Amino acid sequence: MSRNILVTGKNGQLGRSLKKAVNLFYNSPHQSPNNFEIIKDLNFIFVARDELDLSNPQSINLFFQNKKFNGIINCAAYTSVDNAESDVESVEQINYLSVDQIAKVAKNLEIPLIHISTDYVFNGHSFKPYLEKDKTDPLNIYGLTKLKAEKAIIESGCQGAIIRTSWLYSEFGNNFVKTMLFLGREHESVRVIIDQIGSPTYAFNLAKLIIMIINDYLINKIFNSNFNIYHFSDDGICSRYEFAKAIFEISGVSCKLDPVRSKDYYTLAKRPNYSAMNKDKIKKHFPKLVMPHWRESLIYCLSELKNIRS
Ligand SMILES: NC(=O)c1ccc[n+]([C@@H]2O[C@H](COP(=O)([O-])OP(=O)(O)OC[C@H]3O[C@@H](n4cnc5c(N)ncnc54)[C@H](OP(=O)(O)O)[C@@H]3O)[C@@H](O)[C@H]2O)c1
Numbered sequence: 180m181s182r183n184i185l186v187t188g189k190n191g192q193l194g195r196s197l198k199k200a201v202n203l204f205y206n207s208p209h210q211s212p213n214n215f216e217i218i219k220d221l222n223f224i225f226v227a228r229d230e231l232d233l234s235n236p237q238s239i240n241l242f243f244q245n246k247k248f249n250g251i252i253n254c255a256a257y258t259s260v261d262n263a264e265s266d267v268e269s270v271e272q273i274n275y276l277s278v279d280q281i282a283k284v285a286k287n288l289e290i291p292l293i294h295i296s297t298d299y300v301f302n303g304h305s306f307k308p309y310l311e312k313d314k315t316d317p318l319n320i321y322g323l324t325k326l327k328a329e330k331a332i333i334e335s336g337c338q339g340a341i342i343r344t345s346w347l348y349s350e351f352g353n354n355f356v357k358t359m360l361f362l363g364r365e366h367e368s369v370r371v372i373i374d375q376i377g378s379p380t381y382a383f384n385l386a387k388l389i390i391m392i393i394n395d396y397l398i399n400k401i402f403n404s405n406f407n408i409y410h411f412s413d414d415g416i417c418s419r420y421e422f423a424k425a426i427f428e429i430s431g432v433s434c435k436l437d438p439v440r441s442k443d444y445y446t447l448a449k450r451p452n453y454s455a456m457n458k459d460k461i462k463k464h465f466p467k468l469v470m471p472h473w474r475e476s477l478i479y480c481l482s483e484l485k486n487i488r489s
C-alpha cells in the first residue's frame with residue numbers, strides 16, 4: 180500500500196520545485212536524488228491555500244480530520260519579509276501558530292514533519308558560517324516567527340527535521356533572480372546591497388534534499404530521538420551585489436550595477452549582514468549529498484527560465 184506524504188505550499192517556489200523533483204524521481208525508474216535510495220511507493224499530495232488555509236486554525240483541524248498521512252512536508256509560509264513588519268498577526272499565525280498545530284498533529288499520528296526555516300533566525304553579527312547550535316537572535320518579525328515555529332516543533336516532541344535555508348530562488352514564483360532580471364531589462368542601472376553576505380540556494384537542490392530526508396526517515400527511522408535542525412544552501416558565499424552581477428553576466432543583461440550599503444538602502448525589515456551557514460552536519464548525515472556551487476546552480480536555473488520563456 181502506498182504511503183501518503185502531505186506537502187503544503189503547492190504553488191510556492193519550493194512547493195513547485197518539489198513537484199518537479201517528485202515528477203523526475205518518481206516517474207522514472209532509474210533516477211534518484213544524488214543516487215540515494217528512495218521508496219518508490221510514496222504518494223505526494225500537494226495542497227494549496229484553498230484546501231489548507233494556515234491562517235485559519237479551524238481549517239487546519241478540519242483538514243486533518245479523517246485523513247491519513249505518513250509524513251508532512253511544510254513548504255508554506257508567509258514569506259514577504261518587509262510586509263511581515265506591519266502584518267504581525269497574520270505572519271504569527273501562518274509562520275508560528277499553524278506550525279505548532281501541525282507539529283502536534285504529526286506527534287499524535289507519530290509521523291515525521293519536515294519543516295523549512297531560515298537564516299534570518301540569526302542577527303548576522305558573525306564572521307564565520309553559522310552552526311546549527313549557534314545563538315539565534317532574529318532582527319525582524321519574519322525571522323522571529325520562524326524561530327518560534329522551530330521551538331514549537333521541538334517542544335511538540337514530534338519527529339522529523341527542520342531545514343534552515345537561505346536566499347531561495349528558482350524558475351518559479353517571485354525571487355531575487357527574477358526581480359533582478361526584470362529590473363535589469365527595464366532600467367539602465369540598479370542599486371544592489373553590497374554588505375549582505377550569504378549563500379543563494381536553488382530550490383530544486385533543496386527539494387532533492389527533502390526527498391532524501393523523508394525517505395531516510397521512512398527507511399531507517401533515524402530521527403527517533405531528537406528533532407534535528409540542519410543548515411542547507413548551495414555551496415559558496417557571496418554578497419547580494421555579487422549574486423546580481425552573476426545573474427546579469429550569465430544572462431547577458433547589460434544593466435549597470437550600483438553597489439549600496441544596507442544603511443543607505445531603506446527597507447521596512449532589517450536583515451542580517453552575514454547569514455552564511457555551516458553545512459557540515461547535513462553533509463555528515465548524507466555523504467552522497469551533492470551541493471553545487473551557487474554559480475553552477477544559477478547557470479542551470481537561468482537555462483530553465485529560458486526554456487520556460489521560449
Ligand atoms: N524565499 C526565500 O528566500 C527563503 C529563504 C529562507 C527560507 N525560506 C523558507 O522556505 C520555505 C519556502 O519558501 P518559498 O520561497 O517557496 O515561499 P513562497 O514562494 O512565497 O511560497 C509560499 C507558499 O506558502 C503559501 N501560503 C502562504 N500563506 C498561506 C496560508 N495562509 N495558507 C496556506 N498556504 C499559504 C503560499 O500560497 P499562495 O501561493 O496561495 O500565496 C505559497 O504557496 C518557507 O518556509 C520560507 O520561510 C525561504
